[in-house]
Amino acid sequence: MAWVDGIRGLKTGRGGAMPRRRGDEVAFLPAALEIMETPASPVGRAIGGTIIAFFTLGLGWSWLGHIDIIATASGRIVPAGRVKVVQPLESGIVTAINVQDGDHVTAGQALIQLDSTTTTADRDRVAADLAQARLDVARLTALRAGIAGQPVAAAFAAPADAAPILVERARAATLAQEAAQRAKVAALDQQIAQKRAEAEEVAVTTAKLTASIQLLDQQVEMRRKLMEMEYGNKLSFLETQQKLVESQHELTAQKQRAEEANAARLALEGQRAQAVSDYGHQVLEDLAAASQKVAEHSQDLIKADQRLGQQTLTAPVSGTVQQLAAHTVGGVVTPAQSLLVVVPDDVPLVVEANIDNKDIGFVHRGQDVEMKIETFTFTRYGLVRGHVLDVSRDAVTPERDTAGGSAAQRAGGDPEAGARDHPPSATPTYLAHIALDRTTLMVDGHEEALTTGMAVTAEIKTGRRRVIDYLLSPLGEYVHDGMKER
Structure with a gap:
C-alpha cells in the first residue's frame, strides 16, 4: 500500500x-x-x-414538577340515609306478600303479613286478665267505700270498656261479699245482745236476792231472840235460817253467772271488732294486689300489642322495594332475616368507600375525589367528581354490605353465607362517605342517572409531591429493607 x-x-x-x-x-x-x-x-x-x-x-421537571398523591378506594353508591332493611323480630309463617321488587311504597304501608294466631291469642288472654283485674279494683273499691259507711251499690263503678256480663258478675260478687260481712257482724251483734240481756236479767235477780237476804236475815235474828226468850219455835227458826243460806248461795251463783255473761259479751265484742278489722285489712290487701295486677297486665298488654303489630311488616320510609326475599305464602321466616330493603325517596346519593389502613392517615374531610363508575367506562363517559364527607374513627371488618345489609342477610338469613363472602381473615378497613357533585352521566347523548348499588372506584387526592420523590421512593425502600432478609 x-x-x-x-x-x-x-x-x-x-x-x-x-x-x-x-x-x-x-x-x-x-x-x-x-x-x-x-x-x-x-x-x-x-x-x-x-x-x-x-x-x-x-x-x-422531576425536581420542579408535582403530581397528585392518590388513595384508591372501592365502594358502592348508597342513599345518604342508607337503605332500610325490613326484618321480622321472631320466627313466623308468611300469610300474605303485598309487594314485589320495584314497587313504590309509602311509610307505614303493609309489606308482608305473618301468621298472628298465637300472638292474637296471647293478646286476648292478657286483655281478659287486665279487664278482670280492673273489675276487681272496682269491686274492692266499692267494698272499701262500704266500710267507710257509703252505699256499696252506688260506689261500684265498672270500667267503661268492660263486658256487661262481667260487670254484672262483679257487681253481684261485690254485693254478696258485702252482705256476707254484714251477716257475720249481725250474728255477732245478736250474740252480744243476748249476753247483755242475760247480764241484765242476772242483775235483776241479784237485786231481788239481795233484798230477800236482808229480810231473811232480820227474820232469823228475830226468831233467835224469841227462841232465847222461850217464846219461839226452834223448827221455825231453823227453816228461816235455811232459807237465808239458800238465798245467799243463789246470790253467789247469780253473781258468777253475771261475770260469765259479761266475759262472754266482751269476747264477742272483741270477735266483732276483729272481724271488722280483718275484713277491712283483707279488702285493702286485695285492692293493692288487684291494682298491682292492673299495672302488670297493662304492661303485658303493651308488649302483646307490640308483638301483634310486629306480625305486619311495614315500610319504615317511603321508597322503592328491592331484594325481596320472601316469595312463598306459608313459608317460614327466621328472626332478623332480611326479607326486603326499601330505598328511600328524595335522599341524596353518596359513595360509601372502604379506605385501606395504609391510606387512612392521609384521608380527611373535604378532600377532592374523582370517581370511576364501573357501569360506565370512564375513558368514554368521564369521571364523577366529589369530596369526602366523613371518615370513620374505627376500622371495621368488611362483613356489612355497603348497600345497607350484611352478606348473611343478602343470602336469605344464612350466617354461613356471610362467612363465605367475607372470611374472618379479611383485612379491616375504614368507611368513608363521599358526596357526589352530580348524579348523572351523559351516555350516548342523554342523561343517565346513577343508581344505588353501582360499584365505584374512588381516587381521593390526599396531597402532592415532586416527581423525583415518586421515582426515588422505591429505591429508598429497597435501600432501607435490603440485606435484612433471613
Whole structure:
C-alpha cells in the first residue's frame, strides 16, 4: 500500500494540505480513500445531545414538577340515609306478600303479613286478665267505700270498656261479699245482745236476792231472840235460817253467772271488732294486689300489642322495594332475616368507600375525589367528581354490605353465607362517605342517572409531591429493607 502512503503524504506533507474533494470526486476514489475522505455524520452527535438535553429537562421537571398523591378506594353508591332493611323480630309463617321488587311504597304501608294466631291469642288472654283485674279494683273499691259507711251499690263503678256480663258478675260478687260481712257482724251483734240481756236479767235477780237476804236475815235474828226468850219455835227458826243460806248461795251463783255473761259479751265484742278489722285489712290487701295486677297486665298488654303489630311488616320510609326475599305464602321466616330493603325517596346519593389502613392517615374531610363508575367506562363517559364527607374513627371488618345489609342477610338469613363472602381473615378497613357533585352521566347523548348499588372506584387526592420523590421512593425502600432478609 505504498501508493496510499504516498497519497497520504501528499495530503499532509510539506507542500500543505490538499483541498477537500467534492462529493463526485470522492465517489471515484478507491474504497479506502473514499472512507477516509468522507466526513463523519452529525446525526450521532445530534442524538447524543438530544438525549442529554431530554435527561436534563426530565431531571429538572422531576425536581420542579408535582403530581397528585392518590388513595384508591372501592365502594358502592348508597342513599345518604342508607337503605332500610325490613326484618321480622321472631320466627313466623308468611300469610300474605303485598309487594314485589320495584314497587313504590309509602311509610307505614303493609309489606308482608305473618301468621298472628298465637300472638292474637296471647293478646286476648292478657286483655281478659287486665279487664278482670280492673273489675276487681272496682269491686274492692266499692267494698272499701262500704266500710267507710257509703252505699256499696252506688260506689261500684265498672270500667267503661268492660263486658256487661262481667260487670254484672262483679257487681253481684261485690254485693254478696258485702252482705256476707254484714251477716257475720249481725250474728255477732245478736250474740252480744243476748249476753247483755242475760247480764241484765242476772242483775235483776241479784237485786231481788239481795233484798230477800236482808229480810231473811232480820227474820232469823228475830226468831233467835224469841227462841232465847222461850217464846219461839226452834223448827221455825231453823227453816228461816235455811232459807237465808239458800238465798245467799243463789246470790253467789247469780253473781258468777253475771261475770260469765259479761266475759262472754266482751269476747264477742272483741270477735266483732276483729272481724271488722280483718275484713277491712283483707279488702285493702286485695285492692293493692288487684291494682298491682292492673299495672302488670297493662304492661303485658303493651308488649302483646307490640308483638301483634310486629306480625305486619311495614315500610319504615317511603321508597322503592328491592331484594325481596320472601316469595312463598306459608313459608317460614327466621328472626332478623332480611326479607326486603326499601330505598328511600328524595335522599341524596353518596359513595360509601372502604379506605385501606395504609391510606387512612392521609384521608380527611373535604378532600377532592374523582370517581370511576364501573357501569360506565370512564375513558368514554368521564369521571364523577366529589369530596369526602366523613371518615370513620374505627376500622371495621368488611362483613356489612355497603348497600345497607350484611352478606348473611343478602343470602336469605344464612350466617354461613356471610362467612363465605367475607372470611374472618379479611383485612379491616375504614368507611368513608363521599358526596357526589352530580348524579348523572351523559351516555350516548342523554342523561343517565346513577343508581344505588353501582360499584365505584374512588381516587381521593390526599396531597402532592415532586416527581423525583415518586421515582426515588422505591429505591429508598429497597435501600432501607435490603440485606435484612433471613
